[in-house]
Amino acid sequence: MGDGMAERTVSEPDPRLSISPRVRRLTDDESLIIDTTKYMVGTLEWAGPVFQIAVLFGSAIYDPYTSYGRAIILGLAAGHVLLIPLYYRGFGPFSRGGVWLAFYFLQCVLINGLQEVLSRPGTYGNHILCVPGCNYSATAWLFLAFYPWLPPPLRIRRREVFEWPLLGLYYGYFLLLCWVNNGSLTWLNLKTCFVSFGWLLIGYLFGKAIGRMCVAAARKQLEVQQQNFAEFFDFLHSHVKSVITAIRIDLPDPARAEEKLKELETAIGEYRVELLLARDQVPLATLFSECIRTFAGVLEMTQTPRLGGLTVERPIGLLVGRSLGDLLHNAAKHGATAVQIACDLSAGQIKLVIADNGPGFPAEVLDDESRSLYRLRRTARDLGGDLIMSPQENCTGSVLTLTAPLHVSRSAR
Amino acid sequence: MSSSGLSILLVEDSDLLAGSTSRELEREYGHDVTWLRDPTLMTAKLSEQRFDVAIVDVLYEHLNREFDARRLAGQVKIRGEQLLITGLTAIHILGQQLPAIGTVVWTIGEANRRLHLLYAYENLETRNYCSKSPGTGDFGTLEYAARIAPTQQQYVDPVLNPYLPVTRARRATDILLKDECKRAIWRAMAVGAAGRTDIARIARYSDRTVGNRMPEMYQDLLEFDPGLPPSRAPQIEVARYAASNWQFFLDEAVRSMYP
Numbered sequence: 001m002g003d004g005m006a007e008r009t010v011s012e013p014d015p016r017l018s019i020s021p022r023v024r025r026l027t028d029d030e031s032l033i034i035d036t037t038k039y040m041v042g043t044l045e046w047a048g049p050v051f052q053i054a055v056l057f058g059s060a061i062y063d064p065y066t067s068y069g070r071a072i073i074l075g076l077a078a079g080h081v082l083l084i085p086l087y088y089r090g091f092g093p094f095s096r097g098g099v100w101l102a103f104y105f106l107q108c109v110l111i112n113g114l115q116e117v118l119s120r121p122g123t124y125g126n127h128i129l130c131v132p133g134c135n136y137s138a139t140a141w142l143f144l145a146f147y148p149w150l151p152p153p154l155r156i157r158r159r160e161v162f163e164w165p166l167l168g169l170y171y172g173y174f175l176l177l178c179w180v181n182n183g184s185l186t187w188l189n190l191k192t193c194f195v196s197f198g199w200l201l202i203g204y205l206f207g208k209a210i211g212r213m214c215v216a217a218a219r220k221q222l223e224v225q226q227q228n229f230a231e232f233f234d235f236l237h238s239h240v241k242s243v244i245t246a247i248r249i250d251l252p253d254p255a256r257a258e259e260k261l262k263e264l265e266t267a268i269g270e271y272r273v274e275l276l277l278a279r280d281q282v283p284l285a286t287l288f289s290e291c292i293r294t295f296a297g298v299l300e301m302t303q304t305p306r307l308g309g310l311t312v313e314r315p316i317g318l319l320v321g322r323s324l325g326d327l328l329h330n331a332a333k334h335g336a337t338a339v340q341i342a343c344d345l346s347a348g349q350i351k352l353v354i355a356d357n358g359p360g361f362p363a364e365v366l367d368d369e370s371r372s373l374y375r376l377r378r379t380a381r382d383l384g385g386d387l388i389m390s391p392q393e394n395c396t397g398s399v400l401t402l403t404a405p406l407h408v409s410r411s412a413r
Numbered sequence: 414m415s416s417s418g419l420s421i422l423l424v425e426d427s428d429l430l431a432g433s434t435s436r437e438l439e440r441e442y443g444h445d446v447t448w449l450r451d452p453t454l455m456t457a458k459l460s461e462q463r464f465d466v467a468i469v470d471v472l473y474e475h476l477n478r479e480f481d482a483r484r485l486a487g488q489v490k491i492r493g494e495q496l497l498i499t500g501l502t503a504i505h506i507l508g509q510q511l512p513a514i515g516t517v518v519w520t521i522g523e524a525n526r527r528l529h530l531l532y533a534y535e536n537l538e539t540r541n542y543c544s545k546s547p548g549t550g551d552f553g554t555l556e557y558a559a560r561i562a563p564t565q566q567q568y569v570d571p572v573l574n575p576y577l578p579v580t581r582a583r584r585a586t587d588i589l590l591k592d593e594c595k596r597a598i599w600r601a602m603a604v605g606a607a608g609r610t611d612i613a614r615i616a617r618y619s620d621r622t623v624g625n626r627m628p629e630m631y632q633d634l635l636e637f638d639p640g641l642p643p644s645r646a647p648q649i650e651v652a653r654y655a656a657s658n659w660q661f662f663l664d665e666a667v668r669s670m671y672p
Contacts, residue, residue: 089608089609089610090608265546281640281641285527285576286575289522289572289575289576292571292575293546296547296572301571304571305574306574306577306579307575307576308576308577308579308582308585309638310638310639311638313640313642345579345639406639406640407642
């Protein structure tokens with residue numbers, strides 16, 4: 001063995017390898033819910049200013065403002081238009097988090113306060129529908145209801161203990177504004193503020209519903225993950241561990257151990273193809289490579305195609321994978337020893353040609369419903385392609401050509 | 414180097430595989446094997462020892478994991494610091510220091526190594542490829558590839574042949590990495606930026622430039638991979654491609670050639 005091997009042996013720890021082992025996690029922990037929730041807020045937040053524009057615009061038209069007050073409220077509505085692209089691009093207060101949340105609530109408090117200042121004296125809270133622009137802050141309560149705004153120990157559970165008093169405070173704030181505007185509080189003021197509070201409550205409850213959706217979405221993700229892990233765990237147990245045990249038992253008989261090893265290689269290869277074909281875009285080179293590997297010990301691959309970076313949509317990947325598997329399997333089963341595989345891309349079509357040196361078979365096999373080749377051809381035709389048999393020039397073996405469109409039509413998906 | 418054996422440099426991260434491969438090449442074929450776990454120690458080794466051939470793995474798990482952890486934590490900068498070291502770095506160093514040495518790319522061949530294999534073939538002109546798992550169970554193919562590599566002959570394992578480029582196509586780097594701005598955008602997306610503002614900040618171009626380049630980059634991608642479905646959201650498709658091939662777009666050897 002050379003110097004490098006002598007310098008560092010397997011037993012010596014390599015300081016550069018002191019990375020903590022990968023820890024997988026399949027628990028219903030808060031972080032998954034929080035990530036999902038934050039993502040959801042990021043996608044929804046731009047709708048907040050849209051709603052607030054509608055509220056301000058409606059308020060400017062229907063509420064009893066002074067004449068310049070009306071103009072200011074309309075100006076504010078117009079100013080909110082600028083917030084929409086900002087929020088859409090991820091610069092909204094809830095997307096940013098932290099102190100920006102406080103600014104957002106301060107903005108709501110100030111706008112509601114300004115509406116009182118701009119209202120004609122003795123009119124604020126004197127209309128049973130609600131105080132002017134009362135639902136301006138409803139979006140803030142909607143987002144707050146499901147956004148993880150509390151510090152970690154208080155998150156998820158018991159948050160209502162903090163949120164309900166805050167909502168109550170806002171009711172008190174409306175009452176304060178009524179008192180400032182009217183000089184006293186009437187029964188009508190109390191009722192109007194209660195109705196106004198009702199709008200905020202509706203926003204808050206909608207937020208709670210969205211929060212439940214986020215939790216459900218996170219749990220669904222987890223369920224899918226758990227299912228995938230369970231399948232993989234089963235695969236490791238039933239195919240890998242049990243075959244390794246069998247190989248160990250058969251070690252005294254190398255021929256049998258070799259056979260088991262081949263079995264293990266095939267099982268792993270098939271599983272890899274299965275995972276590969278689960279993608280929406282299948283890398284064709286990887287698919288061909290896996291299929292060629294499976295049969296490389298059985299058939300001599302005298303020609304294989306070069307495909308570079310080409311990928312295909314999943315239905316085409318499934319068809320090509322199945323074709324390669326079936327045709328190579330048939331070739332090996334019927335005594336072929338060598339195979340040529342060609343794959344060409346032209347005019348939006350993939351053309352796969354597999355030629356073997358086996359005994360060949362009549363073209364009628366493709367019309368026999370009991371044969372796998374018939375089913376393969378039907379699938380190819382369903383996708384807009386075909387499977388045909390070409391005559392061999394030297395009269396031995398078979399040449400099968402599969403054609404398929406590069407892009408699948410919606411109806412064929 | 415012995416009378417009939419070669420002096421082989423094996424750059425492979427798996428102790429198990431490197432151990433048995435070295436043993437086989439030495440005992441069965443009489444070669445002299447020096448093993449390095451990754452290309453970071455290669456320059457020093459090349460200055461003190463002469464080799465006939467190098468057998469090089471593509472991705473090194475420990476380097477990959479360490480870099481990915483930094484990438485996911487948002488600690489990778491696309492300028493000024495070293496990016497991911499892969500087998501391309503090893504081939505690049507070999508090409509610079511020992512142009513006459515034979516090189517064999519030794520890999521299992523996976524979807525995330527596709528672009529590396531294309532780059533090795535098209536840009537670094539490596540012509541010998543051997544699969545770690547050839548399916549035949551025959552170890553002799555690696556020995557054969559190693560033996561012919563210094564003689565400028567070619568060997569491509571049928572299992573790896575599909576990864577190599579179609580001869581009539583333009584080089585992947587000519588399509589995807591020709592433009593400096595596009596390279597910065599690819600790298601920004603490969604480190605995890607998805608929104609236009611984030612991409613612009615990391616790539617150091619304006620939002621508008623990023624927005625204007627995105628449809629062009631998607632067209633480039635369609636030229637490189639015509640199998641991608643038509644999309645109305647080019648940025649999403651480009652970001653997806655960058656994310657699934659981040660090891661290539663953040664490859665140090667690629668960046669040194671395409672800064």
